[in-house]
Amino acid sequence: MTLVVEGTSIEVDDEGYLVSLSDWSETVAEAIAHSEQLELTPEHWAVLNVIRDFYQTFEHAPAMRPFVKAVGQALGADKGKSIYLMTLFPGSPAKLAAKIAGLPKPTNCL
Template identity: 50%
Template sequence: MLSLTVEGLVIPLDQHGYLADLNLWSEKLALEFARLEQVNMSAEHWEVVLFVRDFYQEFRTSPAIRVLVKAIAAKLGPDKGNSKYLFMLFPEGPAKQATRIAGLPKPARCL
């Protein structure tokens, strides 16, 4: 089983390298995932990461890119709810990277 060690604690991951137990998430863990994703967390990154966490709390599903763009546009406005802005923050894929940093399951790749 994959795992991540943060401050001496061994945190289990799923087979895709995402957090295995959603309850174990912390901001420190988010920073560790961000380091693995080579994302330098700024206030803008945190805004998106916390947004996808809220999204998951409400809808119980990890957002794929299309709905992530729509949801952010609805809540934070079109300047942030567009794929160009999100890809600038998360070049390897906003849905894929932001959900991992947020400690959520990997989004379905068929949507």
């Protein structure tokens, strides 16, 4: 599968995750979000930066529990809640945020 961003074709897997993580850019993130019927707000971006930092540090995309914890540590306890992340990234926040952030699909994630 491919995703076309500003005339460039980018390869994604069957579920929409980037095949090559180096293809990611903020524009690509917006395109992935758009394909998921999401418009990215500053609140989304704050969380996306947290999940990208997590990946840099720990070299894997987090499951929901550590994702919530990481957001809480970085953005404050009021943001480190499943319900908050569910409003930003409906359905499965850890998977959806990872996808938009250009990370692999989280393993160990239910």
